[in-house]
Amino acid sequence: MVRTIEIKVGRSVIEANLKLAKQLRELLNAYSVKAYEFLGSPGSGKTSLIERLISMALGEGYSGVSIGYIGGDVATRLDAERIARHGVQNVQINTGGICHLEVPHIYQAIESLDLEKLELLFIENVGNLICPADFPLGAHRRVLVVSVTEGEDKFLKHPITTRLADVIVINKVDLADAVEVDVDRMERDARGLNPRAPIVRTSARTGEGVDKLYRALMGDEG
Amino acid sequence: MVRTIEIKVGRSVIEANLKLAKQLRELLNAYSVKAYEFLGSPGSGKTSLIERLISMALGEGYSGVSIGYIGGDVATRLDAERIARHGVQNVQINTGGICHLEVPHIYQAIESLDLEKLELLFIENVGNLICPADFPLGAHRRVLVVSVTEGEDKFLKHPITTRLADVIVINKVDLADAVEVDVDRMERDARGLNPRAPIVRTSARTGEGVDKLYRALMGDEG
Numbered sequence: 001m002v003r004t005i006e007i008k009v010g011r012s013v014i015e016a017n018l019k020l021a022k023q024l025r026e027l028l029n030a031y032s033v034k035a036y037e038f039l040g041s042p043g044s045g046k047t048s049l050i051e052r053l054i055s056m057a058l059g060e061g062y063s064g065v066s067i068g069y070i071g072g073d074v075a076t077r078l079d080a081e082r083i084a085r086h087g088v089q090n091v092q093i094n095t096g097g098i099c100h101l102e103v104p105h106i107y108q109a110i111e112s113l114d115l116e117k118l119e120l121l122f123i124e125n126v127g128n129l130i131c132p133a134d135f136p137l138g139a140h141r142r143v144l145v146v147s148v149t150e151g152e153d154k155f156l157k158h159p160i161t162t163r164l165a166d167v168i169v170i171n172k173v174d175l176a177d178a179v180e181v182d183v184d185r186m187e188r189d190a191r192g193l194n195p196r197a198p199i200v201r202t203s204a205r206t207g208e209g210v211d212k213l214y215r216a217l218m219g220d221e222g
Numbered sequence: 223m224v225r226t227i228e229i230k231v232g233r234s235v236i237e238a239n240l241k242l243a244k245q246l247r248e249l250l251n252a253y254s255v256k257a258y259e260f261l262g263s264p265g266s267g268k269t270s271l272i273e274r275l276i277s278m279a280l281g282e283g284y285s286g287v288s289i290g291y292i293g294g295d296v297a298t299r300l301d302a303e304r305i306a307r308h309g310v311q312n313v314q315i316n317t318g319g320i321c322h323l324e325v326p327h328i329y330q331a332i333e334s335l336d337l338e339k340l341e342l343l344f345i346e347n348v349g350n351l352i353c354p355a356d357f358p359l360g361a362h363r364r365v366l367v368v369s370v371t372e373g374e375d376k377f378l379k380h381p382i383t384t385r386l387a388d389v390i391v392i393n394k395v396d397l398a399d400a401v402e403v404d405v406d407r408m409e410r411d412a413r414g415l416n417p418r419a420p421i422v423r424t425s426a427r428t429g430e431g432v433d434k435l436y437r438a439l440m441g442d443e444g
Contacts (some may be wrong), residue, residue: 003302003312003313003314003334004299004314004315004316004332005316005327006316006318006329006442037366040370042263042351042440043263043349043373043376066351073379074380074382075378075379075381075382076375076378078375078379080225081227091225091226091227093227094229097382098229099350105227112225126352127347127351127352127379128321128350128351128352129264130296130319130349130350131352133319134319147371149265149369149372151341152265153298153300156298157295157296157297157298157349158296159296160296160319175371175400179371179397222404
């Protein structure tokens, strides 16, 4: 027999962040900046996918100054250094143990960016499949990245994060056979929880599916 | 150039939890229960490793009632159902969005367990490489599980969690070649951050290294 205990969460901090997120969205709209927030576990492939998307955007005529990156991590500047190699505007936020970004962090980071020139802004949340869910950052699209190596049940086990995503990415599909994961089943689980979000299968390593993700992001804006 | 912003964390909640953790440890000691907390990302293999360890303990003469399992997850009873198949005492805690367990959750769960008969207690924290770090749960050993599929840089990017671990597990080593990860480098990074914890390489899927992990846990107790 399995005994289950349910725990309830307080909502006031979450609601305060939500108000700030709406204000930040208005600021981004005023500058015609399209913002994409990426969330997912550590190692799900968020940075690699963003690097691929930046290369694609540069290839399609966006300039370095028109693309921005804000990356949250507990420690290190490894991600921003990877992104910096592409010559785009970038800021690393080290949260020192805090498990998710909140809107004031983004305001602080944006002060270092040239908003006038910015057209695309990629925000990479702290690697964490849980905490970022309740704290939207004002982006136009929230992109959930789950890799097949995290196990077939990951969407089912994270229904809150799965439901809020505007775009769902199943990454590392090139490893599906090696880890014996049924990608169709993962996609069905995700679809069951979230009927509206496009679901894109990618491999950041081989580049498979990244063009589809690019189109899903650059298409109609909310 | 990479700009970096540092964020500071408040400590009062953390200190309150630490006091409670010490009290809980005393309670466990009074009942001669050895407790092991497992923490790591979603899909790092915590449940699979615990299943392997339970099988090994049952094989070495522990009985179903002398082994307990407390599992934290945002949603679903999938993990406790897997554990229940082994016939051990078990409780699932659904945190409904909270990203880590705290000591009061464990007290609540322990009410459903027969402490008199219990000898080994496996506590599986919510899948999260960040938040559980600051909230020890009174266990005698904290076991950090990182899988090679999460990427070579995971210890460096999570120095706080790496430093606090009493035992470090590098899991899914059977996939190291497929994901082109240098396990020696991962081990060096972990050792650099945490010189005292034993580091064990495992594959929960093949069973490789699980006997070493079992011995590392069942050896001398803190």
